[in-house]
Amino acid sequence: MSDIILETDGLTKEFRGFIAVNNVTLRVRRHSIHALIGPNGAGKTTCFNLLTKFLIPSRGKISYNGRDITATKPADIARLGLVRSFQISAVFPHLSVLENVRVALQRKRGDSFDFWRSQSVLEIYNDRALELIEWVGLTEYANTVAVELPYGRKRALEIATTLALEPEMMLLDEPTAGMGHEDVGRIAALIKRVAQGRTVLMVEHNLSVVADLSDTITVLARGEVLAEGDYATVSKNPDVVQAYMGAGHG
Amino acid sequence: MPDIFGIPPQALFGQLLLGLINGAFYALLSLGLAVIFGLLNIINFTHGAQYMMGAFVAWMLLNWLGVGYWWALLIVPVTVGLTGILIERTMLHRLYKLDHLYGLLLTFGIALIIQGVFRNQFGSSGLPYGIPAQLRGGTDLGFMFMPNYRGWVVVVSLVVCLATWFVIEKTKLGSYLRAATENPALVQSFGINVPRMITLTYGFGVGLAAFTGVLAAPIYQVSPLMGADLIIIVFAVVVIGGMGSIMGSILTGFGLGIIEGLTKVFYPEASSTVIFVIMVIVLLIKPAGLFGRAR
Amino acid sequence: MAEAMLSVSGLNAWYGESHILHGVDFQVREGEVVTLLGRNGAGKTTTMKSVMGIVGSRKGSVKFKGTETISLPSYAIARQGIAFCPEERGIFASLDVKENLLLPPAVAEGGLSVETIFELFPNLKERLASQGTKLSGGEQQMLAIGRILRTGAKLLLLDEPTEGLAPVIVQQIGRTIRRLKNEGFTILLVEQNFRFAATVADRHYVMEHGRVVDEIANDALEANMEKLHEYLGV
């Protein structure tokens, strides 16, 4: 098995003559946490959207586990084990926490087109669901309707749901954006935990989280890769300091 | 001149022109729907009934008060628009926070009421409304005899459509409208009186429907049923065009009128379904509609 | 000491059935920069929205320059000279960047000129003709702030203005806020990044569960670090 799980080759996205992502070559190592940072408008989100197929690349190739996924559909990407999280909390608001997780576990049955069967067949997933819920620290909320959860807990639930799919690789878009300090800490710890045995690629502006979590950092600027390396290397790069971190962080 | 697809060119041009006239009605009605949808996010099912009311109020003005066509063009949109404002103030505005489908259901109910009342009052056999004296007669265009009134309808609807487009896309007021479409609370917090804008917009859209009704009165019978089926066709026009742009609904309206006209030449039996068939094709190729933004 | 420009007392607010604010009290004096701190869901945003009058319903008292605004519709409140920059930015997709920037009508003299705004945020100038929501997250944030600086409103409500911005830009925003303060603007700020807040603010209010529970002057911040950590769970 190769050491690289996700790889892009000359990835480019143009919007009506404006090049948002330019010839980006990215290699994400298996079982690592890889962060994508860069100034505003650098093309991070666009890059992400290309990887998860919410946008179609103008040029370039994406391969996942050695398989070309440049033309694969979003739902199929998820089936391959590459799952993204959403910026704003992506839970099923009127389902309970348990049911939220179960919907994801239910995917294991393959397609659930069996409308003639009672839903009690889903109860076999309860144990596993509760296990995951415990893992993200939501046990006391298991029967709460998701809409009533506080913000940070919703993110935790979302991560539990994502984990239920047993993804090989997770893509997280600004996972701590808009969070209070307490929650930032909790989510960062959670990411660290779930990253064990998996690969995580994330976009993040919170430098302390980035510094704390990531094994590798790729800095994008004006659509191109500006620097790459671990936090220590990257944060000393004068181009990065000038374009992104500013004087305060040298 | 040689025949085109076995149809003499005279007839073909004639049909194209007639299609354009029908298209004028589609365009005006779908424009009104688009304007209302834009700001209220409601598909105004009452639109057909309000179009019918336009024609009826013109008829009443003429037969009860002796007020003629030209004044009706002015008075009717205002009066019917006012009834629209009343509907908005008393009912629609309570639904904005809910799913948009409730707006559809409410306006559907109101349409039933209006139609029912008019049918009870006037029966449904249709009432005549004469063509205004200044526009009687017609012009021989060589390939066809063009009634002056229909020419007037095309011209006036083009003017109204383009003026509406200009106001919405190119003026400051238009930018308020477009912004309020997306996030009324925020626009309001900038110091703009959004509720009044919404009310007036609904009034304007309804007025547009009524105006179309006045235009239609001398061509068709004034009848309580005149809007009911038309509105479904206009819905199809809207789906084809997509609710993305004002220009989109204008172009689609006229374009489909022409296509329908051509169908009447080549395969008249299909003329009532051709728009729906086009809708199916468009949905297959471009689900968001020709001018729509994907949602 | 300047008189209170904004004075909020006993403010209650609801979203539909849910009661969010339970009697908020605080004051902002003319020329001050004041922040609201608090955990997620403490009601900071709701407080700002209540001042603007764009919550479900509200009760209590919100006085602006001595005028009671609690029963005014929000457009009338804005016209008194208050401007609000929402945390979700509220950039309009159907307007291009320029139209977005020019959208809010001027409510008073003395707003910044468009040139000044471009100086602050050069990214915007480059992308003037593109559709508002096609901007990147951070660029949208710049647009949202730039937009209300034009209006001449003297009281600015900024809800998490640094969220999603690169550190360089955050520093830039900090400089801008200090400059606005010098030009006589009054600013109420909601910030999660409290290290940033400390660099610009005069005073801080701490919110919890829909109430203001504490007030800390900026120079007393060091002394109160312990307490603050408890409030914010840092």
Next chain:
Amino acid sequence: MSGEPAQASNETGMPRHQRLILGALVAALIVLPYILYPVFLMKVLCFALFACAFNLLIGYVGLLSFGHALFFGWAAYVSAHSAKVWGWPPEFAILGGAATAFVLGIAVGALAIRRQGIYFAMITLALAQMAFFFALQAPFTGGEDGIQAVPRRPLFGFIDISNDTTFYYVVLTVFLAGFALIYRIVHSPFGQVLKAIRENEPRTISLGYRVNHYKLLAFVLSASLAGLAGSTKVFVTQLASLTDVQWQMSGEVVLMTLVGGLGTMFGPVVGAFFVITMQTYLATMGEWVLVIQGVIFVIVVLSFRRGIVGEIAAWWKSRNGA
């Protein structure tokens, strides 16, 4: 758009109170033909099934179809034609009608689920209108005249259904079977995914569900059941006509469901009873029926959005909760 989110019960069976209501309902339905005019009751049952089928889409998937008359009406035509012209026995004719609706459901559904919300409603309405024009022009439907005097041949060759009371019990059986199927669909693993889609579609996609397949299957099921209702109705009134495919019919089924309670199990049944009763007893008032229907629409939308059953359930809950 949903009234009350369906009870998130984790237990296997129906909740107790629902089982009680169902028991009472069935008991009432069994004795009613001795009290009320059976033809009227059969109509109510057919429309109740129709409304339940419609409710499956709006109440549990959040899709408002404004063109369900298409399935009801075309199933009716096929059922009537096969019974009258080809001489099929009623059981085959009814299944043939439902099968037609199934096929149409695939075609219409595949198109309509490409859009959501209001657009979905408009597309279904437009497609139904197109089908209406086909029905108007196709020779086999009899145009304005419809297909009349559909014979009630013996069911399965030996049950004499020309007697209204006997036939009533057949219709009752069909209705209960359809109702049970809908209950099962809603409370199946499939139903669980539908719920997820209604709650948050992008998230469901990102979990790897091909949501369009789910929506399509739900649409087809709903269409087929609507077809079953339509083809059964043919043997009640012994007639298939344009009324069955007209857009007003689509509006009526919306009204029934709305009045009874969107997204409630029993709402559509109550709604159908209410609307059909009203139509039957107000028939002499002509167009005023339309006006009254419109007024009911307006009132329900403005102040009773939960519908009769939904309001009762909410009242019950608040009473027991307090």
Next chain:
Amino acid sequence: QTNVKIGVLSDMSSLYTDLAGAGSVLAARMAADDFGAAAKGIRVEFVSADHQNKADVGSNIARQWYDRDGVDMIVDVPNSGVALAVNGVTREKNKVFLVSGAATSALTGEQCSPNTVHWTYDTWALANGTGKAIVQTGGDTWFFLTADYAFGHQLEADTTNVVKAMGGRVLGGVRAPLNTNDFSSFLLQAQSSRAKIIGLANAGGDTVNSIKQAAEFGIVRRGQSLAGLLVFLTDVHGLGLETAQGLIMTEAFYWDQSDASRAFAKRFAAANKGIHPTMVHAGVYSSVTHYLKAIEATKSAADGKAVVEKMKATPTDDPLFGKGEIRKDGRKIHDMYLFEVKKPSESKGAWDYYKTRATIPAAQAFRPLNEGKCPLVGG
């Protein structure tokens, strides 16, 4: 004492309201009064309902009336589809159905019934009357504008037969969907066919719209003529003489034909918002009168078949239609008339619309008995 309950089933709200509707109820009541039913020991009760032009509504009402409300006879029923439905129910329940409003000749053809009498007119009579007369006066090339459904097709086919039999030619035709708003493109085609006569094989609003728009496009002025194959007095009223002038049509009755009809019209209009009686109203009056005569003779309304047999056995005679008879197939036979709509200058006042072009004698007005394929005829 004999009790009869008469149900007037009509269109009370839609496109046929004016030509039938409440006027039909009125006509039926007038018939009972004029007959002096009470004095003759017959207690007549009336019910009425709106069939909304829906066959299912109509047959449901009929069924309920017969099953539960004790109705013995249903009269009027404009709209062929509804009439056919009621025809079936009536036969099943052995009651009586007197059709005045509906057009389809199937009621006395393949679907004829021992319980039904088709009173006023039918598609065959319309085609025959109008078609023949027009070809005779030189209108020998035709183009049809046909409503695209069974009724229109039938009317077109019947008229085509007549035109061809008379040596005329049909140059073409176009089928417009029912309830078309805009006939202009169809009219344009009719125009380019250069046929002398444009035959309008449609009804109600479609006819009115096509006539109106023909005027707008100057079709009549450019030398072509319109033939409305089914036009009622109330349609002409709706069109106005300016537009309708010169139109030729076949009808069974016109209010200004005799002293008796004028007297009837005066009483009728006074009670009916001024709307003068159409041939449908007259048919209701005349058929109810004849029905009551039969009841007087049979003394019971219970057996519908027997009552109809009695009606067929008795020659008809009433102030509006004069003398006539009911054939074995249920067809009421009387004279038909070819009318022409007056010019505005010829009209002496409100509702003075028609002048008589020809009288079609009863013997030639309707489809010969043996051509209808009515099963009752064979035996």
